[in-house]
Amino acid sequence: MKITLVVLLFALTTQSLAQHGSVFPQPISVEQTDSKFVFNRRLTMDNTQVPAESFSYFRELLGRNSVYLEPSSAKEATIRLQQIQTLVYTEGYQLTVTNTGIEIQYSNYQSLCNAFQSLNQLILNPQELPGIRISDQPAFSYRGVHLDCSRHFFTIAELQKFIDQLAKLKFNRFHWHLTDDQGWRIEIKKYPKLTRVGAWRDSTLIGHFSKQPVEYEHQRYGGFYTQEEAKQLVEYARIRGIEIIPEIEMPGHARAALAAYPELSCTEKQLPVVGTWGVFDDVFCSQEKTRSFLKDVLDEIIEIFPSQVIHIGGDECPKVNWEKCPKCKTIMTENHLKNGHELQSFFIRDMEKHVNSKGRTIIGWDEILEGGLAPNAQVMSWQGVEGGIAAAKQKHQVVMTPTSYCYFDYYQSGHPSEPLAIGGYLPLEKVYQFNPLKGLENEYKHYILGAQANLWTEYLPTIQAVEYNAYPRLVAMAEVLWNQSKVPYPDFVAALSSYYLPQLQKDGVRFSTSFLDPKLEIRPYKTGVSYGLIKPVDGVVFSLNNEAVTGINIERTKQIQESRYLIHSTIGDQEMRVCDYTFTSHLALGKRVEFTTKPHEKYNHNGSLGLTDGVVGRKPWKGNEWLGFNNDTIQFILDLETVTSFSKIEIGTLNDPGSWIYRPEKYLIQLSSNGKKYKTVAKSSMNGDLIRVTKKMKARYIKVSIYNKELIPAGQTGAGFTPWTFINEIILSE
Ligand SMILES: [Zn+2]
Structure with missing residues (x-):
């Protein structure tokens, strides 16, 4: 990406920037004062007040802004620290810029780190600081980011850079996913084969899991961290106010x-060692021998990682x-x-007892609720928020990580040029709207410690790919976890573009600008559909063939017709994005569909126009465009408004077992001219992914019933759950 983001500072309206300043996440209270502190690139601090390694970290931090921090006596210091044990909120701080310097009041070490992160973002000008008084504290005590280092391996240097960026956003937990089917990544001295054998695989899947035929790159892949390296990273993170929580997967993966x-x-x-993705039947046996092995592993893990959890x-x-x-x-x-659930619960309880005996607490993904939750366990709710709510009601502490808001391996845009991802759709705005406490009664809210963004790396082979998926969504997550009341999304985006993206660029961190894509506002239009191009932020201009454009109208046609539009997003004279749209016109374009079975809220685009909006879901699936249902039977009725002749009906379906999306089994299509009496025109098993009826037909109403398996069969991904069914459009032509 060759763009100069500094230009944005001039292009965006200053009015909206007033809503969100230059500090991320936005402090709780910011007051401007008349003071001004001129420091000309040089700040001083009584270095005896903090450990030496922290002083050098703060110096390094400010140094990146060309501001030099030097040790001094307390009397001469221009940064004056005051530790106040009575600050009500741990991690909270106060920062005041006066004519003579910067006063920082803090409670504990993390709170001091938070104050320095804010200070560092205030110094946009390395000569002087305007007077300001900040009182700040986070909404949640657990502000986490997870990184899977098993599916792909990242070096310690890469992880250090990653952690530096987390610290900047005041995250305070790094959840280190160290073991999985595809690689064991941490040295365990008692069991050397874990890394000698388990850290290496002979092949890795190429392309998406659902792609057929399957292809592998036959190259040895792997790596691991020695205990010494892990300890050094723990210390590196600690200095930056971040605690590392290690994960050892059991009994699955x-x-x-x-x-x-x-x-x-x-x-x-x-x-x-597995070279593909998914869930595998071979898991740890529940026998005593295996559990003892895992206890030995945990003993070494506890020695490396001081985290309570x-x-x-x-x-x-x-x-x-x-x-x-x-x-x-x-x-x-x-x-x-x-049953098996109770056996898993027995397994986990045994592990918990052992971990508790060492003075530590276990946390596990929400399946540990099945068969009964271990007495002191914390729960990480990923399959939705329901597991978290259930655990909170059982008075267990919870970290919310629902896929719908927290899975940053999902696509952040449906743009065709997006790099391959696992599936799903999680744009920046949705992350920003996340509320970890939603759905909880007041009495249980305090069991929610916070939330966490998860970066699974099946499709993120390099740290640059990880960064692209992480940013700017992590900036939105940081806001969610810091602020209970946030500024409106457009103000956040304006500040993000002006202040935060230039910092990422300066730090050499990759990020996506997909949040600058136009949002399509689809409306029925008298003879078709109109697509309004909604600006995500003031200052963006959309153009088509070098002319500014605010919308596109597509006419209904008797034959199927595709038209392609390249929409350029520019800010000032900088091109930020090119969006490629293909709209498909046909006989049912813009006609309403009434759903007997409602699409799932996660995959419900454009309501009653969802199946006739001319936006035909493409493959590979990128999370949007398709309508998704989590029912074994789907039914809907298309109303053509008048009795119409046509000779072809087409409905595309999706087969992506890795995402628990399965091709339906059969379908039934019925026609009616009055909406009361229906006549069957097609009843068939699926043959490929496309439902297609070709014969001379005439009707006003078309009733479509699609049947999927009741449950995903054993041995397939998602076994035992209701399969997802995805359909893209009901296309009619003469
Ligand atoms: Zn067994």
């Missing part, structure tokens, strides 16, 4: 460990092998466990 020690599985079969995974553990395994069956009988 264990293939890398089982490749090293097959005797820990139910079948004891020698299997390789240790993550034990707990998600996506198929129970098929347990149900066949004599060792697991014996444990079930001896402990009166009714």
